[in-house]
Structures are given as structure tokens and as C-alpha cells.
Amino acid sequence: MVERIEGGITAPIGFKAAGVKCGIKPANRDLALVVASTPAQAAGIFTTNLAEAAPVVVTRDHLKRSGGIATAIVTNSGCANACTGQQGLVSARTMATDTATLIGCPEEQVLVASTGVIGTQLNADKLRKGITIAARDLNTEGHAAAAEAIMTTDLKPKISAARVVTQAGSFHVGGMAKGSGMIEPNMATMLGFLTTDAGVESSLLHRAVADAAETTFNAITVDGETSTNDMVLMLAGGHSGVQIEDSEYSLFVEAVHAVCHELAQAIVKDGEGATKLVAVTVTGANTQHEAKHAARAIANSPLVKTAVHGGDPNWGRIVAVAGRSGVGFDLTHARVHIGDVELFSDEQIFDEREPEAAQHLGGNEVAISIDLGMGGSGVATVWTCDLSAEYVRINGDYRT
Amino acid sequence: MVERIEGGITAPIGFKAAGVKCGIKPANRDLALVVASTPAQAAGIFTTNLAEAAPVVVTRDHLKRSGGIATAIVTNSGCANACTGQQGLVSARTMATDTATLIGCPEEQVLVASTGVIGTQLNADKLRKGITIAARDLNTEGHAAAAEAIMTTDLKPKISAARVVTQAGSFHVGGMAKGSGMIEPNMATMLGFLTTDAGVESSLLHRAVADAAETTFNAITVDGETSTNDMVLMLAGGHSGVQIEDSEYSLFVEAVHAVCHELAQAIVKDGEGATKLVAVTVTGANTQHEAKHAARAIANSPLVKTAVHGGDPNWGRIVAVAGRSGVGFDLTHARVHIGDVELFSDEQIFDEREPEAAQHLGGNEVAISIDLGMGGSGVATVWTCDLSAEYVRINGDYRT
Structure with a gap:
């Protein structure tokens, strides 16, 4: 134990x-x-x-x-x-x-x-x-x-x-x-x-x-x-x-x-300028390696990180990063959750659920997940933080 | 003509x-x-x-x-x-x-x-x-x-x-x-x-x-x-x-x-929040493909983009991104310029030139170049902009 x-x-x-x-x-x-x-x-x-x-x-x-x-x-x-x-x-x-x-x-x-x-x-x-x-x-x-x-x-x-x-x-x-x-x-x-x-x-x-x-x-x-x-x-x-x-x-x-x-x-x-801990989980990938690669791309996307910072349940950005990440991806079977809220599934859009997803994003710990729609067993989680103006301030100042 | x-x-x-x-x-x-x-x-x-x-x-x-x-x-x-x-x-x-x-x-x-x-x-x-x-x-x-x-x-x-x-x-x-x-x-x-x-x-x-x-x-x-x-x-x-x-x-x-x-x-x-046009040139790469890959990694690095925004001639960040970019790189023969100012060459550090490099970064058009030290003929330039707090503001606001 x-x-x-x-x-x-x-x-x-x-x-x-x-x-x-x-x-x-x-x-x-x-x-x-x-x-x-x-x-x-x-x-x-x-x-x-x-x-x-x-x-x-x-x-x-x-x-x-x-x-x-x-x-x-x-x-x-x-x-x-x-x-x-x-x-x-x-x-x-x-x-x-x-x-x-x-x-x-x-x-x-x-x-x-x-x-x-x-x-x-x-x-x-x-x-x-x-x-x-x-x-x-x-x-x-x-x-x-x-x-x-x-x-x-x-x-x-x-x-x-x-x-x-x-x-x-x-x-x-x-x-x-x-x-x-x-x-x-x-x-x-x-x-x-x-x-x-x-x-x-x-x-x-x-x-x-x-x-x-x-x-x-x-x-x-x-x-x-x-x-x-x-x-x-x-x-x-x-x-x-x-x-x-x-x-x-x-x-x-x-x-x-x-x-x-x-x-x-x-x-x-404790990430520079961080206000939220974000868990990005990818499922349905061809392999575990591909799952981690896609999760890492989403976790590093300034597009996703600023949306999380702003509390915007902008699932389209998550789909777009998965699509450009270089791993197997099938848009027709992809699914996106923010917290427990499913916002996109099999090309269906659930706009009416966005307020519930926005509420989840308002918390300190955020979960994002996307199924790549390949039907594979590849699963991975990557943790990151949101991207704030404070991050830019910390890293834009001269070293002295 | x-x-x-x-x-x-x-x-x-x-x-x-x-x-x-x-x-x-x-x-x-x-x-x-x-x-x-x-x-x-x-x-x-x-x-x-x-x-x-x-x-x-x-x-x-x-x-x-x-x-x-x-x-x-x-x-x-x-x-x-x-x-x-x-x-x-x-x-x-x-x-x-x-x-x-x-x-x-x-x-x-x-x-x-x-x-x-x-x-x-x-x-x-x-x-x-x-x-x-x-x-x-x-x-x-x-x-x-x-x-x-x-x-x-x-x-x-x-x-x-x-x-x-x-x-x-x-x-x-x-x-x-x-x-x-x-x-x-x-x-x-x-x-x-x-x-x-x-x-x-x-x-x-x-x-x-x-x-x-x-x-x-x-x-x-x-x-x-x-x-x-x-x-x-x-x-x-x-x-x-x-x-x-x-x-x-x-x-x-x-x-x-x-x-x-x-x-x-x-x-x-016209990049979101941009205040500077940044040309990133990579030379001495094994191939043109590797040169472009490294140039793109540097151009997308929040580390480099915030330093440029803050006018910090932080050449160490450029070396570090080149080193992690996944292409051939030899630290012992690498060279970094900001504008025309050489700041690092064959493991020698030219700290005394940093004020001159900082002056170049103060302008609207910035040139960064790194030789990867591989002695190859691969050369590429990628253009980007700096990363400002304004970028975070633009992309963190809710869509409505």
C-alpha cells in the first residue's frame, strides 16, 4: 500500500x-x-x-x-x-x-x-x-x-x-x-x-x-x-x-x-502566469504514442490555452489542433468533452451545452478530452496550464 | 522585369x-x-x-x-x-x-x-x-x-x-x-x-x-x-x-x-497583438527541410517571441530551441546573430555586444539567425511576429 x-x-x-x-x-x-x-x-x-x-x-x-x-x-x-x-x-x-x-x-x-x-x-x-x-x-x-x-x-x-x-x-x-x-x-x-x-x-x-x-x-x-x-x-x-x-x-x-x-x-x-491546471486526455488514437503526441500538441496550443484562460468552451480549436497534429484523425467520428460535457460528437454540435462547459472552465482544475475517432486503443493524458498575459510579462522583461 | x-x-x-x-x-x-x-x-x-x-x-x-x-x-x-x-x-x-x-x-x-x-x-x-x-x-x-x-x-x-x-x-x-x-x-x-x-x-x-x-x-x-x-x-x-x-x-x-x-x-x-516583424534564418543545417523545421520551431517558441517582444537579446533561448527542435545540431560550432551582431560562436560568448543587439530588437523589423553548426548547405527563413499580452487578450475573450 x-x-x-x-x-x-x-x-x-x-x-x-x-x-x-x-x-x-x-x-x-x-x-x-x-x-x-x-x-x-x-x-x-x-x-x-x-x-x-x-x-x-x-x-x-x-x-x-x-x-x-x-x-x-x-x-x-x-x-x-x-x-x-x-x-x-x-x-x-x-x-x-x-x-x-x-x-x-x-x-x-x-x-x-x-x-x-x-x-x-x-x-x-x-x-x-x-x-x-x-x-x-x-x-x-x-x-x-x-x-x-x-x-x-x-x-x-x-x-x-x-x-x-x-x-x-x-x-x-x-x-x-x-x-x-x-x-x-x-x-x-x-x-x-x-x-x-x-x-x-x-x-x-x-x-x-x-x-x-x-x-x-x-x-x-x-x-x-x-x-x-x-x-x-x-x-x-x-x-x-x-x-x-x-x-x-x-x-x-x-x-x-x-x-x-x-x-x-x-x-x-506553478507554471509561469498559470491560473488553471489543465488535463488534456486523448482517446481513440491509433497508438499510445499518437495519443500522447496529439495531447501534447493540444496542451501546447496557444489557441487552446488562451481559450481556457478566457473560460471559452471553444471546442473547434481543440478539433483543429488534433487535425493538424500529424497523427491519425477522423473528423466524422471525433468527440470532444470539456469536463463531463460533450460538445461535439460524430459531426453533431451541441451548442446548448456551452454554458455548462464554460462553468467547468471557470474552475481551477480543467479537464479537456478528445476522441480522435480512429477506434484505436491509444490513450494518453498530458497536464498543462493556461496561457495568461502574466506569462508574457514574466518572459518579456529583460534579464537584468 | x-x-x-x-x-x-x-x-x-x-x-x-x-x-x-x-x-x-x-x-x-x-x-x-x-x-x-x-x-x-x-x-x-x-x-x-x-x-x-x-x-x-x-x-x-x-x-x-x-x-x-x-x-x-x-x-x-x-x-x-x-x-x-x-x-x-x-x-x-x-x-x-x-x-x-x-x-x-x-x-x-x-x-x-x-x-x-x-x-x-x-x-x-x-x-x-x-x-x-x-x-x-x-x-x-x-x-x-x-x-x-x-x-x-x-x-x-x-x-x-x-x-x-x-x-x-x-x-x-x-x-x-x-x-x-x-x-x-x-x-x-x-x-x-x-x-x-x-x-x-x-x-x-x-x-x-x-x-x-x-x-x-x-x-x-x-x-x-x-x-x-x-x-x-x-x-x-x-x-x-x-x-x-x-x-x-x-x-x-x-x-x-x-x-x-x-x-x-x-x-x-498584422498578426494578433504583433508589434514586430521577425525574420528567423537558419543556416548550416544538414538539409533545407531541417533548416525550415528548426526556423519554424524558433519562430513558434513562446520563449523567443516573448524575448523579442521585451527587447531582450536572449540568444540562449534560440540555442535551446534549436537543440530541442529534432534536427541535426552541433553546439560546439553553432553561431547566433541578432541583427548583424554575433552573440555566440564556437562556444564563445560575447556579452559585451548585448546592448547593440538590444538596440536592433527595439526596431519594428527584427532579424534573428542561427547557424546549426552542421556545416551543411540547408538554409531557410521563416517570418513571424512577437508574442504580446494583447495576443492573450484577443484570444482569451469569449467568442460572443
Whole structure:
């Protein structure tokens, strides 16, 4: 049984965290450190952006060199260390070696992440001081400060934790994330960090993170922008005494999914300028891949997002985006719902129901669904937020 | 030699036009009629949206049945006749037969187009009265009224004309277009209508329209939305006495391109909420297709469009979109210019030049270019506008 609990990345036994100010951002916490009491099994998934940032390159390399073992994750906000060339790679490696020296582990057991402005270099001195303070501050209640330290344009820190009771005992999954659109105002970097005190071998852990992300972190969008720095990392320390093998996999992934889902939803709700959480569900697609592709097109459509913002049950826009999305679509059998209200079905138009649909759109949580009319079993849901004038204001201001 | 002249769709010899009020829109002209004095060679290109509207289905069918001959184009604004099922097809065919009866030609020689709200039915009585008035009003100076009658959220009518002097004599190309984002506020329908008094056989005419559209109408974007009703139609009447064969093709397509280019640029400048015309050029791509794909991704990025709106020379956003666009990209050899100012090249950052780039962004016409660093010969330019809070306002209001 998976049960939500209070707390975040330090909820599992055997993890400490800290979030401190190192001076990259003018006033706020900007350095987070998460440390496992003993070397943990580790897994990561990374941005598909070809302009991948230095910390993405270094962390991928460290996971490979360590054979999927990690002891710490060190993250800064305020500077993405992206488009920074050789110097950027040196800076990312220095973050790892500085951390490794302080906590006493091999450098390849330190994973690094960054988020913030693209195209500026990290300040190694500030980072070193920050890492030193953070290493002193590490504690089992450090989840809140750490979650705060990875924020950029986020309005709220994002934490989640769950407890799972099994016949073999109980274990925990904890997490934190950041992301709300563009950052300072630059990039939609999405970072997620997860811990567990279950014992999970690295390759099974990777499978769990990838499976859980598919319908959580990889099923949200604020503005269709994939960052240069996106990453989700998970550490499994094993200190609960519960070992996850193939037979316990489904329960374990359910717990990871629960935490990822809460974090992903928090990111969309905190989307730049967002006033509503919008769930876009596509059914009747040829394949699941086509369903997700169409759902993503609708969720990223400025046409749909402004209509939702304005409370306009403009189902024609949803049909039009589905039609241009590039996947199989049959207008003669398509159906559109806003909330529970069917507005279009088999070429019939139900104008008289629009007031009821408009009422649904007036709420904070909105559901849109379209059946593509292909009669296939492809189904997918993507979460997004509405598009407001505030989004334009946040991202149109000069960076300074 | 191609020379721009005053006028629009009635500039070529042998075409009359009218634009009248038929009552679909509360106050403005909403019905346009263009008629050739004798049956003309005709060609059309159509939306790729699978939810194609009834007029798209009927016009495609008429061009096929007539063997590429047309005498009239009849267009209404205020109602897209899209998602309207069998009744919508009957309405579109009725527009054609009513027009054919009045001007005395076979129904398949009448091409129909619509733009406006999706999901409402046309009023056949209003249309019939409008077509009757328009047929009486037809005149060789009717280009302005016709261009006005196809507007929806457009702020300005869009017309263009050119004269070409050849050894065999001179001929003309005229055109009108509409489009500015979403319509009433519903769909980004782009309609373009072109005439010429050169004699051009239907299949060669089709090639010219498709070739000219590739770098004009198909190289613009306001919000990434392909409408259910998009179409570009061209009629060639031959009354100049100049016949276009393969040897004159390049001169002819140059003239068609000139008119399409002017109309396409006018559409982007009139984009909903637009304050700037933005040319996005991609070079160094593996192929032309990849160059256009990346240019389109950058031109549709809310991240880039809001930065341009805010006058922020945020080159990191341009790199990040190129990196996620799905085409070949090499960060180590990429280069970014804003105006003439190089801001990033071979992993070097030129922060000191940002004020100069910001000055360029302050103007009404903005140029952005990125070399993808692949060393290929793929080059493409896509035109777009900036993203303003006004766009959100226009599209967030309820349709009524």
C-alpha cells in the first residue's frame, strides 16, 4: 500500500540534505546538497536537448564511471552552466570534486545539476564556499531548505514523500523538484531528485524512474520548451532493509509514480502566469504514442490555452489542433468533452451545452478530452496550464 | 522585369470583383466575389489539417471535376463552415451553384472558401442575397472591397499587384489575402487569392503557386496553428495575350512570388497583438527541410517571441530551441546573430555586444539567425511576429 506522508527528499532513512546561500543569486538559497549515509544505487534520465548543459554531460559520465553508484547530489540555481564550453565542463567537475573531498567519496559518486541563466559561467569560489557550508548543515530535516535552494522563477518549493508497507517491512520514497516555465527568465529547466531507503539495484532503479517519468514529468508541459538542463535523479540507499526485486517492482514503481505525480502536478500549477491546471486526455488514437503526441500538441496550443484562460468552451480549436497534429484523425467520428460535457460528437454540435462547459472552465482544475475517432486503443493524458498575459510579462522583461 | 504596381486582384485584365455585406457578420463586408470574363485556368493548394472544412472539400472536388478550369471564386467571412458535417457540404455546394446560376457557368467552375468561427452552420438565405448583390456590383476596381470582405480579426486588408514586361508583351499578377492569427477569435485561417492575365495552363499554374507559397505563405507563422480552412487559389485568364510556357516559367513564378511575398509579410505584420516583424534564418543545417523545421520551431517558441517582444537579446533561448527542435545540431560550432551582431560562436560568448543587439530588437523589423553548426548547405527563413499580452487578450475573450 502506498501512502502519502509529510516530508521530502530526507523522508527515506539514510539521507541528509541542506540548502544554503552561496551568492550566485542575490538574496536567496541557491545551493542544495543531498547525501546518502552509504553509497547508494543511482539512476538518472536526462534532457533530449542536443544543446545539453555541462552538468548533464558530467552527471551522465559519473553514473557510467561509477557503475550506477552515487553518494551525493549537488545542485545550484541562478546559473544553468549551459552553452559554457570547456570552462563549463571544468566548473561542473569542480563542483563534484569539491563535494567529494568534503564528504569523503570518489568524485564519480557525486552527481551535479544546475538551473538558471544560460550562457554565463559558474563562480567556482562561491560554489566551493557554499558546498562547505552545506556539508556542515546536512541534516535529516534538510528537505525543505534543499527544495527552496533549487527554485528559480518557481513561486513555491515542490516536495513529496510516500511510505510503502509490504510484507517484508516498510520503505519510503522522497522527492523534490523545480520548474515553472522559463528561468530568470531563461529556460524551462525541470529538475527532479528522488531518494528511497528501499534496496534497488541500479538498472531496476533506472527502469522505475523512466517508467514513472513517462506519465508524470514527461507528461507535463508549460510552454513546449525542453531545457538544456533537464534531469531526474534517484538514489536508493537500502537502509529500510526492504529489497526490491522483480516481484516487488510494481509496488515500488507505484510509490515512485505517486511522488513524481505530485511533483509534476506542482510544477504545472506553478507554471509561469498559470491560473488553471489543465488535463488534456486523448482517446481513440491509433497508438499510445499518437495519443500522447496529439495531447501534447493540444496542451501546447496557444489557441487552446488562451481559450481556457478566457473560460471559452471553444471546442473547434481543440478539433483543429488534433487535425493538424500529424497523427491519425477522423473528423466524422471525433468527440470532444470539456469536463463531463460533450460538445461535439460524430459531426453533431451541441451548442446548448456551452454554458455548462464554460462553468467547468471557470474552475481551477480543467479537464479537456478528445476522441480522435480512429477506434484505436491509444490513450494518453498530458497536464498543462493556461496561457495568461502574466506569462508574457514574466518572459518579456529583460534579464537584468 | 517584375515591377510592383498599385491595386489587387483586379489588376490583371479580365477580372472583376466585389465585396459586400450579406449579414453573417453584424456590421462589416463579409462576402467577396471574383469573376473571370472567360473561363480561366485554375490551381489551388490546401490546408494539411485533417479536419478540413467543407469549402476545402468542395473546392478541391470542383477543380478536379472541371479539369482545372474556374470562372469565379466566392468567399465569406464570419463563419468557417468547418466541423459542420453533411449540412456544411450542402451549404458549400449551394454557395457554388447560386454563384454559377447568377454568372452563367457550370457549378464546378465556381471555387468556394470560408473563414470565421468553427462549428456553426452557414445561413444559405443570407449568402444567396449577398451573392446576388455582389454579382451586380462586380467591377474592375472591386479589389479593395473584396479584400475587406474576407477580413476577420485582420486590422488591415491585404492586397498586392505586379506588372511583368516581357519581349512578348506585358502581363499582371494580382492578389489578396487574409489572416492574422485566430479568427473571431477562432482559427488562424489563411486565405490567398491570386489572378493573372497571363495564359498559363493549369498544371504549370499549380506548380507556380506551390513554388511561390513554399517561401511565402508556407514560411510564415503567427502561432503555429494550421487552420481547417487554409487555401490559396489562382486564376489565369490569358487576356494579356502573353502565354507562359516552360521557358518563361522563372519570370512568371518570380512575379507570383513577389505578390505572395507582399501578402504573406502583411499577414505576419498584422498578426494578433504583433508589434514586430521577425525574420528567423537558419543556416548550416544538414538539409533545407531541417533548416525550415528548426526556423519554424524558433519562430513558434513562446520563449523567443516573448524575448523579442521585451527587447531582450536572449540568444540562449534560440540555442535551446534549436537543440530541442529534432534536427541535426552541433553546439560546439553553432553561431547566433541578432541583427548583424554575433552573440555566440564556437562556444564563445560575447556579452559585451548585448546592448547593440538590444538596440536592433527595439526596431519594428527584427532579424534573428542561427547557424546549426552542421556545416551543411540547408538554409531557410521563416517570418513571424512577437508574442504580446494583447495576443492573450484577443484570444482569451469569449467568442460572443
